[in-house]
Amino acid sequence: MSEAPLFVRQGVAPDSVVIRGARVVDSVEGVDQVMDVRVDGGVIAELGERISAIGHREVDGAGLTLAPAFVDPHVHLRVPGREDEETVASGSAAAAAGGFCAILAMPNTDPVVDSAAVLGALVEQALNDAVIPVGFMASITKGLRGEELAELAELAATGAAAFTDDGRPVVSAGMLRRALQYAAVTGRRIALHEEEPTLSGKGQMHEGAVSAELGFTGWPSIGESVMIARDLAICAYEGTTVHIQHISAWESVAELRRWQELGVAATGEASPHHLVLTDEAVRSLDSNMKMNPPLRAERDRQALIEGLKDGTLSCVATDHAPHARHEKEAPFEEAPFGVTGLETAFAVLYTKLVLPGIIPLELLLERMCQGPALALGMAVPRIAVGAPANLVLLDLEARWQVTEAGFRSKSANSWLLGETLQGQPRLTIAVGRVAHDLGAVPA
Amino acid sequence: MAELHVMRDDQRPPGKPVRRHLLSIGDLDRDDVERLLATAQSFGKALEREVKKLPTLRGRTIINLFYESSTRTSSSFELAAKRLSADTMSIKSSGSSVDKGESLKDTALTLSAYDPDVIVIRHPQIGAPQLVTRFTDAHVVNAGDGKHQHPTQALLDLYTMQEELGRLEGLHVAIVGDVLHSRVARSNIQALIMVGASVTLVGPPSLMPRGIEAMGCEVTHDIAAIAHADVVYVLRMQKERMEAGSAFLPSLREYTAMWGVTPERLRPGQKVMHPGPMNRGVEIDARVADSSDSLVERQVRSGLVVRMAVLYDLLTHGPVAIPSAVQEVA
Numbered sequence: 001m002s003e004a005p006l007f008v009r010q011g012v013a014p015d016s017v018v019i020r021g022a023r024v025v026d027s028v029e030g031v032d033q034v035m036d037v038r039v040d041g042g043v044i045a046e047l048g049e050r051i052s053a054i055g056h057r058e059v060d061g062a063g064l065t066l067a068p069a070f071v072d073p074h075v076h077l078r079v080p081g082r083e084d085e086e087t088v089a090s091g092s093a094a095a096a097a098g099g100f101c102a103i104l105a106m107p108n109t110d111p112v113v114d115s116a117a118v119l120g121a122l123v124e125q126a127l128n129d130a131v132i133p134v135g136f137m138a139s140i141t142k143g144l145r146g147e148e149l150a151e152l153a154e155l156a157a158t159g160a161a162a163f164t165d166d167g168r169p170v171v172s173a174g175m176l177r178r179a180l181q182y183a184a185v186t187g188r189r190i191a192l193h194e195e196e197p198t199l200s201g202k203g204q205m206h207e208g209a210v211s212a213e214l215g216f217t218g219w220p221s222i223g224e225s226v227m228i229a230r231d232l233a234i235c236a237y238e239g240t241t242v243h244i245q246h247i248s249a250w251e252s253v254a255e256l257r258r259w260q261e262l263g264v265a266a267t268g269e270a271s272p273h274h275l276v277l278t279d280e281a282v283r284s285l286d287s288n289m290k291m292n293p294p295l296r297a298e299r300d301r302q303a304l305i306e307g308l309k310d311g312t313l314s315c316v317a318t319d320h321a322p323h324a325r326h327e328k329e330a331p332f333e334e335a336p337f338g339v340t341g342l343e344t345a346f347a348v349l350y351t352k353l354v355l356p357g358i359i360p361l362e363l364l365l366e367r368m369c370q371g372p373a374l375a376l377g378m379a380v381p382r383i384a385v386g387a388p389a390n391l392v393l394l395d396l397e398a399r400w401q402v403t404e405a406g407f408r409s410k411s412a413n414s415w416l417l418g419e420t421l422q423g424q425p426r427l428t429i430a431v432g433r434v435a436h437d438l439g440a441v442p443a
Numbered sequence: 444m445a446e447l448h449v450m451r452d453d454q455r456p457p458g459k460p461v462r463r464h465l466l467s468i469g470d471l472d473r474d475d476v477e478r479l480l481a482t483a484q485s486f487g488k489a490l491e492r493e494v495k496k497l498p499t500l501r502g503r504t505i506i507n508l509f510y511e512s513s514t515r516t517s518s519s520f521e522l523a524a525k526r527l528s529a530d531t532m533s534i535k536s537s538g539s540s541v542d543k544g545e546s547l548k549d550t551a552l553t554l555s556a557y558d559p560d561v562i563v564i565r566h567p568q569i570g571a572p573q574l575v576t577r578f579t580d581a582h583v584v585n586a587g588d589g590k591h592q593h594p595t596q597a598l599l600d601l602y603t604m605q606e607e608l609g610r611l612e613g614l615h616v617a618i619v620g621d622v623l624h625s626r627v628a629r630s631n632i633q634a635l636i637m638v639g640a641s642v643t644l645v646g647p648p649s650l651m652p653r654g655i656e657a658m659g660c661e662v663t664h665d666i667a668a669i670a671h672a673d674v675v676y677v678l679r680m681q682k683e684r685m686e687a688g689s690a691f692l693p694s695l696r697e698y699t700a701m702w703g704v705t706p707e708r709l710r711p712g713q714k715v716m717h718p719g720p721m722n723r724g725v726e727i728d729a730r731v732a733d734s735s736d737s738l739v740e741r742q743v744r745s746g747l748v749v750r751m752a753v754l755y756d757l758l759t760h761g762p763v764a765i766p767s768a769v770q771e772v773a
Contacts, residue, residue: 212653
């Protein structure tokens with residue numbers, strides 16, 4: 001497989017900076033110590049104690065944590081078509097504020113990213129507007145209809161980072177098999193939204209005791225897992241692999257683990273909302289609790305956490321899905337699926353999983369960076385001399401409130417509005433450029 | 444002329460928060476239910492008088508906003524408001540701005556500009572009444588939202604059972620039919636369990652929501668189970684559920700054969716209820732519907748006094764001395 005191409009605003013000079021006295025953590029490089037890091041012209045030039053600033057800007061990292069910046073394999077930038085909800089500029093700025101140095105955008109736009117013309121225009125936008133590197137996934141099938149393959153080779157040549165019909169499953173097993181076979185010539189990954197439509201139907205939320213009581217049509221967990229079982233069997237037969245998007249059900253984790261043990265090198269991602277919330281949250285009838293796949297039961301949530309810990313799920317993915325206010329200000333069943341997540345992902349997982357001792361910080365950092373980069377074939381951010389600077393400086397003590405006014409995203413359909421979270425990216429450096437900077441920690 | 448009988452804030456019993464809306468049976472506790480049923484009973488007595496109108500809510504404005512067709516619920520709310528001397532206005536989705544694509548938010552804002560005291564809403568989507576509460580200062584009463592809740596129906600059913608059987612605690616109620624699509628069933632399960640009755644759901648597995656036992660009821664697929672119940676509550680079979688493609692059941696004929704409530708399946712003296720409108724010959728045999736053990740008409744009568752009680756209770760902030768209100772008229 002070749003490396004997935006990413007695109008960032010051109011004509012911006014790389015930055016030079018020295019970050020002093022932060023706890024530097026890169027579990028892949030085996031680094032965990034308090035030290036200084038110097039970036040010369042966008043490249044990590046020196047690690048050590050009391051290193052010379054050689055005239056660079058100095059950032060006081062005392063009490064802060066410096067880690068490889070995050071990679072998000074699942075973002076909806078809504079372009080083309082819904083520039084009122086998000087753009088390359090606003091979405092990449094939101095990502096930078098969330099500590100990300102790379103994101104992948106989904107192709108379920110209007111028009112769908114299924115042709116070189118549409119993809120080429122997006123690449124152009126990223127070269128003009130992207131604050132951090134952005135990759136664009138193209139669709140597997142034309143119009144996401146699941147009927148004919150998109151021109152995968154031409155899309156790859158135009159800059160597609162990977163392929164997915166996200167938002168919809170590839171319903172036909174035969175079509176998926178063809179796509180897996182053919183994608184081999186592109187050198188890019190296939191990522192799958194797993195949903196058996198005759199089981200998920202018009203489901204509005206997880207099928208279980210809560211949907212029974214509230215009366216919502218249920219979207220059963222097996223609607224996801226039976227499709228994963230089918231698709232991984234096809235992968236095993238074809239000797240290839242896939243990335244499974246936004247896994248929500250315990251049966252799905254078990255299925256992925258089983259096939260990994262049988263030798264299929266498939267990867268999987270979980271979203272912060274599935275790792276933190278359950279279907280109990282839907283009792284509020286708040287349309288910001290409506291996602292696809294839906295919030296599931298506690299058993300499912302525990303299985304996702306277990307999967308994240310044992311590596312069955314190697315990625316956290318936000319599934320950042322901006323929606324216009326008027327569309328979410330509707331009765332639950334009328335409101336669209338999806339919530340935003342780029343600006344809250346680290347903080348909410350730090351607050352809800354790391355602080356209570358459920359997972360260690362190092363694991364969270366790895367699953368938000370190296371895990372997704374490897375799964376989707378992107379360059380792995382690392383803290384090593386000679387590597388491009390992709391760094392996030394985290395204040396793990398900062399407590400902040402999620403408010404509508406606080407978002408860089410053009411949309412505010414967050415499931416965390418009003419919540420106070422702990423942990424905040426203060427500085428993000430992506431491909432050597434300072435992309436997000438809150439300045440010095442207030443005294 | 445009688446004064447308005449609105450309880451002032453300083454007359455409210457301490458410690459009890461003001462209940463702003465009635466959106467779900469879950470908004471109520473057992474004391475609330477008992478108070479509402481007692482209030483309804485007082486109104487029932489008042490309605491036996493020759494002059495049926497009470498001055499209690501004179502000058503109040505109640506808007507009925509119906510996004511779904513309804514005969515008994517809309518007429519019952521309208522008459523309840525009129526019996527209490529409130530001004531009422533009924534708006535149906537067809538022929539209104541809703542037809543022109545107006546959002547629920549904008550409709551709520553528009554109607555709220557008239558400063559109504561209560562908005563009664565029926566809507567095909569779950570949570571629509573909750574959404575309306577965000578955009579109005581009026582009290583909101585849920586008259587049915589999708590498959591979710593129909594709290595005044597459950598209250599009128601409790602009232603009917605209490606009047607007819609003299610108690611609620613310890614009653615055994617069998618709810619028969621399409622539970623999956625029924626807001627009436629959900630509200631009734633919640634309400635009956637709250638007042639100490641036991642509930643058995645009876646119906647085809649494909650129309651029984653997975654996990655419904657967690658509400659505290661029993662589930663069976665055997666119609667013979669209704670023999671043990673004090674009350675057999677029959678749900679409406681919605682014909683559209685049997686259309687090709689939805690395939691919840693092979694046919695209505697088979698449903699009737701397996702789960703239809705017939706005289707042969709009932710013991711003498713068992714009471715039978717139905718929220719209406721009935722499909723005679725489908726979920727309920729005509730002989731059962733017309734028998735002396737059928738409480739269907741009683742339910743409609745109860746609907747009026749229970750809805751009077753609900754409106755009264757919301758607009759007077761909780762417990763009030765009903766007899767004095769009645770005396771004013773007498």
